[in-house]
Amino acid sequence: MWNRIRALVWKEFLQLRRDKLTLVMILFIPLFQITIYGFLNNDVKHLHTIVLDESRSQESRDFVQAMSATQYFDVQGEVSSEAQIRDLIDKGKAEVAIWFPPDYARELRGGGTAQALVIVDASNATVAGTAMSVAFGVGQTRSTQIMFDRMGYGQATKPKTPIDLRIRPWYNPNLRTPNFIIPGLVAIIVSMTCVMFAAASIVKEKERGTLDQVMVTPVRPLELFLGKVIPIIGMAYAQMTVLLVLARVAFNVPIAGSILLLYASAFLFIVAMLGVGVRISTVAQSQAQASQMSFMMFLPMVFLSDYIFPIHGMPWPFQVISELIPVTHFIRIMRAIVMRGVGLEVIWIHAAKLLLFIAFIWTIAVKGMKRAAA
Amino acid sequence: MGGPVMAESILEVENLTKRFGDFTAVKDLSFEVRPEEIFGFLGPNGAGKSTTIKMLCGVLMPTSGKAQALGHDLFTDAEKVRQRIGYMSQKFSLLDDLTVGENLAYFGQLYGLEGEKLKDAIAQRERELQIKPLEQLLVAKLSTGEKQRVSLAASTMHRPRMLFLDEPTSGVDPLRRRLFWEAMDDLVLDGMSILVTTHNLGEADQCDRLAFIMAGQLMAYGRPRALKEDMGRRVVEVRSERFRELQREAALHPDVISAELMGRGVRLSLPAQANPEAVLAHLRGQGLAFEPKSPELPSLEDLFIKLVQDSRKEA
Known part of the structure; x- marks a missing residue:
């Protein structure tokens, strides 16, 4: 039995070695995707900021200084009119504008309420949201400080801030995108390989009639089946390994939890997705159909x-x-193991759901195979 | 040929039937293949030849009927038989993206050959079918004739006792065709029995026995000579300058079943009991000069056409 399976697997690898395009796709799609998503940043620091300072005072310069210090705003320069603000934001050259009216410093010194305007290009909602909340925070802090000054407190007697709110982003303290994206990317790429490959390679043999020639040999259906899926499981694990190594080396995403557990649970996932691929292969009449159906998934x-x-x-x-x-x-x-470093006590429920899916998909896949054979 | 095992049959098919929905592809087919014979399987396209072969090779399950090969039931005991039968499909189902050598090794391994045994089998096949020079080539690069020989090599890696060939010579030139039949003769001398489907009636003549099937049913079955005799006809070919007039006159004679033009002559089909000389004398009496050949048996083509025409009349 194992000799025949070995022959079947050996043949799949020979075919793969000759099929340069597919080989390149298997290796480069993960590299390509991880590069794009890895460098992809939805971090909104360093927004291009312009200033219209009609107050021309120490107070207005202090406020701009405080805004820059947050690193969210990069002051690109000063403008001299409202029209210029509109022009630069229209052209997309600036995303944020800070406008101080002429009486800004006078109102502050006289104990009144000084107004300042922050204009944000809200065509990107994420960017605008962050910019507005940071600007609001800066304004609040400045106001509190100035209020204490007005109430005549010296440096030593300044009252304590009633609430000291501290925020700790767990598992990804620097809020880096790769840490979040890469575990998901591994899942997506592995499932692409399992579904598309299983479907395409079975349908290809159906189309060419090469399956008939194998069915007349003493090869049993189970051996034929294993000969088909073992190489795909191998490829899926190879891709996963490449991605995880790359994530560690190039993007500094460590695996916090057990690698063994990660690979073991990946097996469940691979078997589940193979079921989808095999099911597609029993329905699709041609390779084109198979790849369309896989794509729909x-x-x-x-x-x-x-x-x-x-x-x-x-x-x-x-x-x-x-x-x-x-x-x-x-x-x-993946996220539980890679980012939070937790174990079976957390992931068992997801593993159980994968098992349920496996039972379901393989039941209908086997039914499909039986119908195709009859 | 001959030998003491003559009586025993290698393959026995009994009332084999296959339905696809409402369509009956094969109906109540019964025949046997004897040891060391080339058994021809003939019929028009869509007659059910490939379906029958697929069932006998265990690729397709029959709707009903029985088949025994080498003492085992083909449908319930398939695994025991597979090691001893071989199958070469219409499409030469080799793997295009593997070399000839890799294909042979692949199929050899699927039949359980390994190590030295595998190497020996590959070398032997390559020698017998003269494909050694192709060993390193990708199958996709081969000509049809080469593919056909490599296919035969691949499907006989395990030296089966019974070999099924589904239209092995379609699309190859007459020389390659003849070489292929010589290769088949060698296999038979080696103790193999072969069931071969073909459209080529010249090839059918070379078979030891034949089965004609049409619309999934057996129409004629036996040795080529016996089948021709059973048609109950004689054929006379006559050559004449005035062949068109001759054809017209002959067709009017009550004893002539058919008169067909053949080059610059006419081919007359007569009932076996009719006297050819009387027919020829009648034609000479019409003032037509010609030189007749001696009467002979009808060809398999005559039989084929008759069977097709008969089945159309019934329909």
Whole structure:
């Protein structure tokens, strides 16, 4: 039995070695994606900022200084009119403008309320949201300080701030994108390999009639099946390893938890996705159909799996679909192990859901194979 | 040929039937293949030849019927038989992206050959079918004739007792065709039995026995000579300058079943009991000069056409 399986696996690798395009895709798609997503930054620091300072005072310069100190605002220069602000923001050369009216310093010195205007280009909602909350924070801090000064407190007797709010971003203290993206990316790429490869390579043999020639040999269906899936499992693990090594070396994303547990749970996920691929192969009549069907699977995988977009904010039907697709659970497992470093006590529930999915998909995949054979 | 095992059969098929939905592809087919014979399987396209072969090779399950090969039931005991049968499909199902040598090694391994045994088998096959020079080439680069020989090599790596060939010579030139049949003869001398499907009636004549099937049913079955005799006809070819007039006149004669133009002559089909000389004398009486060949048996082509025409009349 093992000799025949070895022959079948050996043949798959020979074919793969000759198929340069596929080989390149297997290796380069992960590299390509990790490079793009790894450097992808939704960090909104260093926004281009311009200043219209009609007050021309120490007070206005202090405020600009405080804004720059947050690193969110990079002051590009001063402008001299409202028209210029509009022009620069229209052209996309500035994202934020700070405007001090002529009486800004006078009002402050006289104990009144000084106004300052912060204009934000809100065409990108994420950028605008961050810019506004940071600017608001700076304004509040400055106001409190000035209020203490007006109440006549000296440096030594300054009252304590009533609430000292400290924020700790756990598991990803620097809020780096790669830490968040890479575990999801591994899941997406592994599932692409399993679904597309399984479907395409089985359908290809159906199309060419090479399966018939093998079915007349003493090879048993189970051996044929293992000969087909073992190379794909190997490829999936190879891709996963490449990605994780690259994540560690190039993007400094360490694996906090057990690598063994990570690879073991990946096996469940690979088997689940292979089931999808095999099921597609029993329905698809041609390679083109198989790849279209595989492709259809990827939209929900990318959008509803918590990979990039948080699922909790979506309407409940999407949340239900999200629960049903295996990628969601594997991404949760990956993040739990890679980022939080937790173990079986946390991931067992997701592993169990993957098992349920495996039972379901393989039941219908085997039914499909039997129907195709009859 | 001959030998004491003559009576025993290698393959026995009984009432084999295959339905796809409402369509009956093969209906109540029964025949046997004897040891060391080339058994021809003939029929028009879509007659059910490939379906039958696929069932006999265990690729397709029959709807009903029985088949025994080498003493085992083909459908319930398939695994025991597979090691001893070989199959070469219409499409030469070799792996295009592997070399000839890799293909042979692959199929050899699937039949359980390993190490020295595998090497010996590959070397022997390459020698017999003269494909040694192709060993390093990708199958995709081969000509049809080469693919066909490599396919035969691949499907006989394990020296099966019974070999099924599904239209092995379609699309190759007459020389390659003849070489292929010589290779088949060698295999038979080696103790193999072969069931071969073909459209080529010249090839059918070289078979030891034949089965004609049409619309999934057996229409004629036996030795080529016996089948021709059973048609109950004689054929006379006559050559004449005035072949068109001759054809017209002959067709009017009550004893002539058909008169077909053949080059600058006419081919007359007569019932076996009719007297050819009387027919020829009648034609001479019409003032037509010609030189007849001696009467002979109808060809398999005559039989094939008759069977097709008969089945159309019934339909």
